[in-house]
Amino acid sequence: MLRIFVAATIILSFSKAITIVGEPDYTKILYGGVLPLDESEDSADESKHIIQFAVSFARRRYNLCEISEKEFKRVSTIRKLTLYFTYNEEVPYIVNNSGTLQAFNFGKLHTFSFQWSCGGNASIHNFTIATYPMGTHHVYSHTYVRVMKIDSFNVSLDSKYADSETKQQIEEPWCRETWIPSDMLLSLHSKSCRVNCTSSISVMTYNIWNTNTFTKDDKQYPARFKLLEKVLLDELPDIITFQEVRYEHFKGGNLGPSQMKHLSDILKSYQFVYAPAQLDINSVYKGKTEEGVAVFSRFPVIKYNSFLLFRNRSNSADVNQRVCLHVQILHPEHGLVHILTTHLSLSHEAREESVVQIWRYIKGLRGPVLLTGDFNAEPQEKAMRFLRGEVPLKGERTCGVSDLWTNVYPLSPGFTFDCVSGDLVKRIDFIFWRNFPGNLQIKDIRIIQSKGKGSKAASDHLPVVAMFC
Numbered sequence: 001m002l003r004i005f006v007a008a009t010i011i012l013s014f015s016k017a018i019t020i021v022g023e024p025d026y027t028k029i030l031y032g033g034v035l036p037l038d039e040s041e042d043s044a045d046e047s048k049h050i051i052q053f054a055v056s057f058a059r060r061r062y063n064l065c066e067i068s069e070k071e072f073k074r075v076s077t078i079r080k081l082t083l084y085f086t087y088n089e090e091v092p093y094i095v096n097n098s099g100t101l102q103a104f105n106f107g108k109l110h111t112f113s114f115q116w117s118c119g120g121n122a123s124i125h126n127f128t129i130a131t132y133p134m135g136t137h138h139v140y141s142h143t144y145v146r147v148m149k150i151d152s153f154n155v156s157l158d159s160k161y162a163d164s165e166t167k168q169q170i171e172e173p174w175c176r177e178t179w180i181p182s183d184m185l186l187s188l189h190s191k192s193c194r195v196n197c198t199s200s201i202s203v204m205t206y207n208i209w210n211t212n213t214f215t216k217d218d219k220q221y222p223a224r225f226k227l228l229e230k231v232l233l234d235e236l237p238d239i240i241t242f243q244e245v246r247y248e249h250f251k252g253g254n255l256g257p258s259q260m261k262h263l264s265d266i267l268k269s270y271q272f273v274y275a276p277a278q279l280d281i282n283s284v285y286k287g288k289t290e291e292g293v294a295v296f297s298r299f300p301v302i303k304y305n306s307f308l309l310f311r312n313r314s315n316s317a318d319v320n321q322r323v324c325l326h327v328q329i330l331h332p333e334h335g336l337v338h339i340l341t342t343h344l345s346l347s348h349e350a351r352e353e354s355v356v357q358i359w360r361y362i363k364g365l366r367g368p369v370l371l372t373g374d375f376n377a378e379p380q381e382k383a384m385r386f387l388r389g390e391v392p393l394k395g396e397r398t399c400g401v402s403d404l405w406t407n408v409y410p411l412s413p414g415f416t417f418d419c420v421s422g423d424l425v426k427r428i429d430f431i432f433w434r435n436f437p438g439n440l441q442i443k444d445i446r447i448i449q450s451k452g453k454g455s456k457a458a459s460d461h462l463p464v465v466a467m468f469c
């Protein structure tokens, strides 16, 4: 807390940020508004504190055996990034701190993994924890896999799980060996050990309207969150993709500033991954706002990635950076399933660029692909027709992609927006899939008609849930 106020007092004497001359290195842009300039070292105390926080988080949510120092394996740091705010994505926002010019810092993102063994078995936990302001921790991502007899294999575990491209080499041994991970699929999409379709997967997409409230009073948010909670707990889908998930400093009422915490507190048996798309500075006193998308999964997440989508900063409809999050899950029967989620721009031009970018990304993936989200586009728009393979765009044409709602209910409008006004007049939330013969089968798709309208609505959007087998 202290640090932000010290910095804030100083910023006020500046009319605008001081710019630094030089070409930006765009590869260093983590997401919109964030320039990770360095990978700074933490003090030993800070690192220890964060790891302890992660371990206690994992223990509350996951049935780990009792702590024993001996059983707790090495922690590996994957990435540590300090987040610097930038208005133009080229230069950091600079403050004059008692004569020293320094970039304005919005905390750090710590990404690391640890192994926990229990007898012969073990679990591998990966975390991303945001620290901001000093001394507060927010879990942005937590994924884990359980493995048996960890000591009996010498090769890197993660590379075994992680890379779908190497599946040819790994699927045969996985079918035969006895050290197959206990909660994963024997089949790992191997035809030879594939079993009949007896278990289903349900997937929900839901734009949760960030921390908005119906009145100017922020204290209303926890009441609205109760409505969201009811929608989620009544359904409990296996996989949930969320849009408009925020960290909003000084918002959230007594639930606190991080919506990932609000959601992970009620979805306790889920693994989760958050991909912020943008960082904004509310004011020097009101701190930062991050907004992005998230995936929650009841099945193990073995890998994830996110990429920034096209943005034209000269277009006023395209002020917000957008992102696409890709999470790979392992379903016990169907094997690897790719889940992608996004929330597209309000600009027509950016939406067309984005869907082409997404298609170029997914066309090389093997296995079933589900692409969900709030596309800010209605079904007849060119970008959506492109995704369905009806029209080419920028030299590309999709194949094998369908819009599940249209497939199942070609005559129903399937409106999902806008519940707050009470007039459901648009279908802008979609579940697309790209499937191959012999993989998943669609069983059902539904729009969850929450009862409330206007100030009784859980969100301005309705969630869509598809069931596969």
Ligand SMILES: *[C@@H]1O[C@H](CO)[C@@H](O)[C@H](O)[C@H]1NC(C)=O
Binding pocket: 096, 097, 098, 099, 100
């Ligand atoms: C920074 O602040 C100091 C006073 O604390 C002042 O003397 C100096 O001129 C300022 N530098 C800039 C670049 O504004």
Ligand SMILES: *[C@@H]1O[C@H](CO)[C@@H](O)[C@H](O)[C@H]1NC(C)=O
Binding pocket: 118, 119, 120, 121, 148, 182
């Ligand atoms: C290891 O996992 C297997 C399968 O889940 C279980 O049967 C066994 O009891 C576990 N061993 C220990 C020591 O927890």
Ligand SMILES: *[C@@H]1O[C@H](CO)[C@@H](O)[C@H](O)[C@H]1NC(C)=O
Binding pocket: 152, 153, 154
């Ligand atoms: C694992 O490594 C140990 C020693 O490093 C070796 O003796 C053992 O044969 C290795 N196991 C396998 C399956 O490669």
Ligand SMILES: *[C@@H]1O[C@H](CO)[C@@H](O)[C@H](O)[C@H]1NC(C)=O
Binding pocket: 194, 195, 196
């Ligand atoms: C799947 O079901 C079919 C028909 O019920 C049966 O003939 C076949 O053996 C089953 N396959 C497996 C792998 O269980």
Ligand SMILES: *[C@@H]1O[C@H](CO)[C@@H](O)[C@H](O)[C@H]1NC(C)=O
Binding pocket: 076, 078, 112, 113, 125, 126, 143, 158, 159, 162, 301, 302, 303, 304
């Ligand atoms: C977990 O961390 C390891 C590095 O320790 C990495 O190789 C792996 O891809 C990570 N898994 C996920 C799901 O992020």
Ligand SMILES: *[C@@H]1O[C@H](CO)[C@@H](O)[C@H](O)[C@H]1NC(C)=O
Binding pocket: 312, 313, 314, 315, 316, 349
């Ligand atoms: C960006 O938007 C501006 C203003 O709408 C437009 O003139 C320009 O052509 C756009 N640039 C690109 C690369 O599409």
